[in-house]
Amino acid sequence: MAERLSARAALALVTDDFTELPYPAGDSGPDGPLGWDGYDAARARAAERTGESESVVCGTGSVDGTRAVLVSFEFGFLGGSLGERTGDRLEAAHTHAREHRLPVAVLVATGGSRMQEGMLALTQLQRVARQSALTREAGLPQIAVLRDPTTGGGWATLGAGADVVLALPGAQVGFAGSRVRPADADPAAYTAEAQVAAGAADAVVPAGELRAVLGRWLRLLTRPSREPAPVPEPLGARDLPASGRDAVRRARAPERPRAGAYLDAYFSERAAISGDRCGGTDPGMLCGFGERDGRTIAYAAQAGTATRPAGYRTAARLLRLADRLGIPVLTLVDTPGAANDAEAERQGAGAAIADLFGAVAAARTPVTSLLIGEGGSGGALALAAPGRTWATPDSYFSVIAPELAAAILKRPPERVAETADQLRLRPQDLVELGVIRTGDQMFPGTGDRHP
Template sequence: MAERPARRTAREMIAVVADTFDERPAAGDEHHPGAAGTPDGPLGWSGYGAARAEAAERTGETESVVHGTALVGGQPCVLLAFEFGFLGGSLGHRTGDRLTAAYTLARELRLPLVSLVATGGSRMQEGMVALTQLQRVARASAELRAAGLPQLAVLRDPATGGGWATVGAGADVVLALPGAQVGFAGSRVRPPDADPYAYTAEGQLAAGQVDTVVDQAELAGTLGRWLAVLKGGAEAGARASGIQPAPVPRALSRTRLPATGREAVALARAPERPRAQAYLDAYFAYRLTLHGDRAGGTDPGTLCGFGLHGDRPVAYVAQCGTATRPAGYRTAARTVRLADRLGIPVLTLIDTPGAANDAAAERAGAGAAIADAFAAVAEARVPVTTLVIGEGGSGGALALAAPGRTHVTADSYFSVIAPELAAAILKRPPSAADETADQLGLRPQDLVALGIARGIVGEAPESP
């Protein structure tokens, strides 16, 4: 288990990530329960006023959140940071005022929001008044999302309770510091036999709840790259109809078109054929990962994220040649929907023998996950470009393919079903799989003739 990071103050963390920071005043502090005349808050909690005064003297802050405009990695954003030293970074009514002010400022200035989260939850001394701040934050976050602006969160130590479940987990991109305590349940309220790893940044990464664990020394650069990519659609304010499709990748291999279906299948299954990782590395100047389905699952065979192609941001979903698991489809749908909201075109790379069909996949909701991927692609207002780079196995591949904008490589195939499975369903012997492949019309040139593919890349000329 990674060593827990040293706790830094809000302003120390701001200094770590920001080139410049212009703090905004905390307007409205005087208009809430707990202001002058009610020093012990809305519940009259004895000693609450004194505790606030002591926290203010110790930290130099008047609340548990600081916010303002900033440059992070040279990119403009609204930046907010929790001060854990102020009553454990807890959320009270004043905190809600400041958080909603930060979201509103981001919306008004049309800037991304970056949140540096370190909180122990809602402030008990304010009772339900404190808890309902989560509803205010959720509403402000939804309004920022509807405005087409990205939200990024950095999980410090600790990131627990309602602050994790709103500002943290509600962000589009979730980064975490190594060893940070992350979870809805804080250390004092967990079951006594709970696995401590599940409540760490690394455990949440493994469970698909965190996109990347980032060393503090690399945090500013990572945030800057994310902001540079995600601002693409938001900065332009462009409508989907004006967004140009992602260019089709160049083929990384050249081969003559297969003469038969069985040859097409053999080319697509060749171990030396270039895979998704190579295509992504060749296509992007740099790329950033979206990891996990936010429902407890990950699929290492499905790569998702955003990157820069030339100077253009492009989202990507890439299958890596394995059977795609439900978490892969859910992560893909999450990526496509985020790109659609931000006005960023999408590239999908198809390479799978089909969807995973084992018992674990069925229990994980394979059908619903595939349906959601189909829906995300169908609903996308931004253009989706697809290149089939290997196997195109049935609906497990089609779920991520763009209708009307699918291209194929010369060493790929796309089929209603794998030839072996088709032979079995037709009650043919296994030896008939090659003959069945010839009948399925799965070669690249067949797909173009059928109108399934727009074109073939990587076709080598015939020998003279």
């Protein structure tokens, strides 16, 4: 079991200059709004034991150089449960964040809504959701850090609803708390590690690294810029392919530079998001935010494998977050196509691809795309920005793979090369067709790298 930190101990992990906010006054009368016998006494014992007067502590502090509104739950105060006064504090924290244009980081440790306040406690989830939505509309990032335990409505609003979700190792995380889940439930499914594997959280971060990681995220997400992302330098071949077959061969070559190499060369540092928040992850779609020349640029990069539905949904999630925060996006296109197995269909491949097409089409922030390898049909096109896509010399883009085109046309295998030429899939063909843009990414020394 993970260590259960107090609210103040959790804050000490991430900041040295925490300043508490003033809290709204309020009292529901003797033993709370329901007149629950012994509720006042329980709160008094919790206050004496923890030194806190409620289940959350709210304030501001610098996290590795970036100022933020910080909210930390005190699990020792009635299980970190949410009641009316908790809602008052959370609303005040979000209001302060919007008024002062600060990001919000919530260090969550809660068992859910407070039973002694009944439905009035449960409706605080709606209140919290409303405040989070207003902060989101204001273009301010929200980051959750899941501590032990994070369950119930606190997980389903403050935790899972954040833009980026980090978690401490071994933390119990799940909608169902340990006392209410089925007796035969696998406890391993209710952990931070399981939530990352299921795409519901982005990363597990050791306590000793939390300040640096949280600080990096806060820094990256609070630097809006409407300048487009520069197009990366090609890392592979510089000469253009002689034929369609040659273009396909070079794009499929195992030694060709892949997305990881491009991202390493492009960014001085980067932080990854993971998962589609629908139960899936795809290691073949790399998404996150990175720093280049003091600017933040978001990225979504295919890693050369068939892209799965979770990959498309994760990329759409990245596009929408970057768009809301005013951060430019770089996409790297490289896939033989969308995964087309039965499981991909059951996971909603068509809907996931459509969602990404929509996210790219609706983006107000500039999106820059570079084809770095295979461009296999709509599964690749979904990640490409219309009118703002470039290509490296060792790439191709095609309506369909030449082998499949030949098969559909009932041509023998020896006519695949001819079919590849007819498809006009080479980079120079794509320029002539107006599908991609030209510049020194394809022809070194002849163009402006800042489109």
